[in-house]
Amino acid sequence: MLIKPLNLFSGGFGFDFSKGPDKVSTFRRILPQFLSCLSQYINGCNMGLVLAISSIVVPSIIGRSTELNPDETLHMTPEKASWLASLMFIIQPIGCILSPFFADSLGRKWATFLTSFVPAFAWILLPNVQSEFMIYVGFLSLGIWNGLTSSLSIYLNEICEASIRGVMCAMAGIAATTGIFMVFLLGSFLSWRQVSYICAIVPILNILLTMLIPESPIFLVSNHRTDQAEKSLQVLRGWVSSKTITPELDQLKRASELSASCVNCEKSGQKCNHPPPTLFDKLKDITRKRTLKPFSIISILFLLMQFSGMFAMRPYIVPILNAHGIAFSANFITVMLGVLGILANICIALTVRTIGKRRIYLYSMVGNFVSCFGLSIYGWVFFPRGWTSVGTNDSDLESIRESVGVYNYFALAMFLIMQFCISIGVSSIPYFLQGEIFPFKSRTFCCSLTGMENQLFAFVATKTFYDFERWLSLPGVIGFYGVIAVLGFILMIFMIPETENRTLEEIELHFSDNKRSIFDINIKK
Template sequence: MNGGGGDESGGEDQDVGGSGEGMRKPLLRNTGSWYRMTGPSSAGQQYSAGSSSMAVMGRESHVSALLCTLIVALGPVQFGFTSGFSSPTQDALIRDLHLSISQFSAFGSLSNVGAMVGAIASGQMAEYIGRKGSLMIAAIPNIIGWLAISFAKDSAFLYLGRLLEGFGVGVISYTVPVYIAEISPQNTRGALGSVNQLSVTTGIFLAYLLGMFVPWRLLAVLGALPCTLLIPGLFFIPESPRWLAKMNLMDDFETSLQVLRGFEADISMEVNDIKRAVASANKRTTVRFQELNQKKYRTPLLIGTGLLVLQNLSGINGILFYASRIFKAAGFTNGDLATCALGAIQVLATGVTTWLLDKAGRRILLIVSSAGMTLSLLAVSAAFFLKDNMSHDSHLEYILSMVSLVALVAFIIAFSFGMGAIPWLIMSEILPVGIKSLAGSFATLANMLTSFVVTMTANFLLSWSAGGTFLSYMVVSAFTVVFVVLWVPETKGRTLEEIQWSFR
């Protein structure tokens, strides 16, 4: 997957694929490593006069992993906006473009089809052009897709726009968690990693909120803003130091890490750990798909993929995509307002998770989250079954409507408490560097495939039986509790290299 081996002693640059400087220069331009160190790290060290604004920011304000995380988090905001767009626009889209329920369901789920293509490409893109280059490429089809939806005159443009959006989402879904994990200090990696899901929920909430006040065409234009801002933002952050090390750009690797940790920080120990891990990975030949069945690869792949699949099979996307319809079916006249409130609660709950992750740990939060989801879905299912099979009683109907509302809110809180953020975080932590591009693409593809199945079938399942739909989601959540207890390790407070070596 890359040329040459790592240099455990550090110090000098090595050729990539034997091409020396000829290969090195274009990679530097692509990764944004325009700033250069001219001596050992110190408060008074000098940087070249040709440095970009990235160097100025690093010298004056010590560019941190938090700032980099907030910039790349614009990508997941776009992801969330894509997920939330369907709910407030369903009635207007069906009316204005004369769509059937099946056509709208196809529109809602086509983003997942595009995301599957993006997921397949994401690992190799992130491997060969870097994390920043992948995000740059992902932003462009997202912007074009939103504009296609905004100017759509029929279902064809809607579908095209949704597919383009989905491709970008597929690349973003893999690349952002990996980038954040690779730049974060081990003691804050959980909090910074959960910003990915916090941004997704923020995007969903914005789609719900703005959808109450603006027409769907203008809402689509607003959907292009996160990626429009992401593109220039990428020029102000460093490339992942671990990717630079893997590409044998050792000077730029150390510079990037120093910028991320602060110019007075001692990074020698972290530099040596990363070089050893990269050297070990580079000694092995390229891993083929069939070789993932080796135990040292199989276990982390099963855990990472299993969590991402179970995350979607809990029905979260079906609920978020069609929340307005679910609330109307439960008896609420203003389903959009209830949906907006649900989105706000999801943002707040995910924010609490961001604070807790590096304190409580990943494993316990996953157990609490999946158990809470199971109980909440059981209550929602029971409320809908009783509502569908009782004689007309306005007072009892009101009580059941309130039960379903409270239970749905509890489900969203429980999901946000762990299953929303942690599967992506764990995937980015446990996959060994030698298989990260291939296995990460596979795990992201599995996530998008199950998301497609859930969003495509949710409308039809709700028409068949709302109670039965939520009961099936409950069974998956109950299985998730068992899966976490038996399989998922704790990764809190450990370096990526320590986590990945533990599977050997």
């Protein structure tokens, strides 16, 4: 009998589907959706670990974190270290290309299960590396895995009801920032090799959990597994009777038939008996307005995310903080940044239903460019001409600390504001929208393509940070990111739609209307 609840959670074995209640409490209806989302939350946590690990590896291998890594045998120049920090981003497109094939052939559940073995291998490998080649292998493995997950997060959007979808997606952001916080916190008193061993626990846990969750009903319906889709919905809606979920199941069937239709059959309203779309057909579908409009929006959002400040600076955040003359330990501040990231995503979960995704994004972008300009002005006032975070010695840093005096608290406040604003909207909302605004027919494929774009943007932003810093100086490059944020804010006023409390069907109908331009941001209920 002890195993029965576990079996209920896993998708209904042991549950008499013919005797489920017609009505259940709100708690019982939401509980299985939350439990099923846990796998993607753990995936998100692991993604946060991947994004943050270079922040503690790079200072160690360039000789800037000797107190926590006194026996470090692996050493690199800052130039090589910048390649290492950027490497996982440039390799991620390979994972992005493979991601839709895993998600569409194996399903969201089993694709998540199999891909979790990759980071488990990488986290165990990294603490044992003794050469540049092997650390490259570890970072490449993490990068490929990050790409493989690009179209798996749509599981959250596909299993959750419209009324709670925004909150459930916001919790994925909490998980990701928790992963970043874990690396910052552990990295403040452990070596990066010890932290890597601890990180291995996360994907191993996800391998065990993923075996228990139900498959996405939308995926099952699209693959003509209607009986399994019905049982999956019964579990996800609170272990209810088939009568309760029949309207939703019928809606999924209609959406599946529409999305499976070729262009000609869709226009004529006829049932399509043509073979499934090929890769060429999917690429061609991107040129259609219903796909091109959301694709353009997501692409611009990802570009702004990577070039608006914190994301480009994150691998080098410890020397950047030191270069600003902040009185507190850089490792302590990174922990504060991690805590702020978690708090920001908790704020999204609490406010997204009332404020909406659009306003949260725009407000966060304002805070982001204000903090960028604040840091830039601070630098122009107190730093010597051409000041950078690279190539400075202890005497230079001590001189800066004496120069800035109590004004270092202003710089600290700007970094904290930037982290909060980036986390609450600039880096979170694009992922929310990615799983919502693409048409179901090409959702996994488009998510993988935009994920690939995002990683290419991240590679360019990370790899060019030191170059921009040498050309423009440290305050100059941060001011440059502020200008990009201002331009992005103006553009998104006219482009970003509000999807909160809209069903996926309503969103798809909005973008399918060729009479609406990309600047038509009102999605009708």
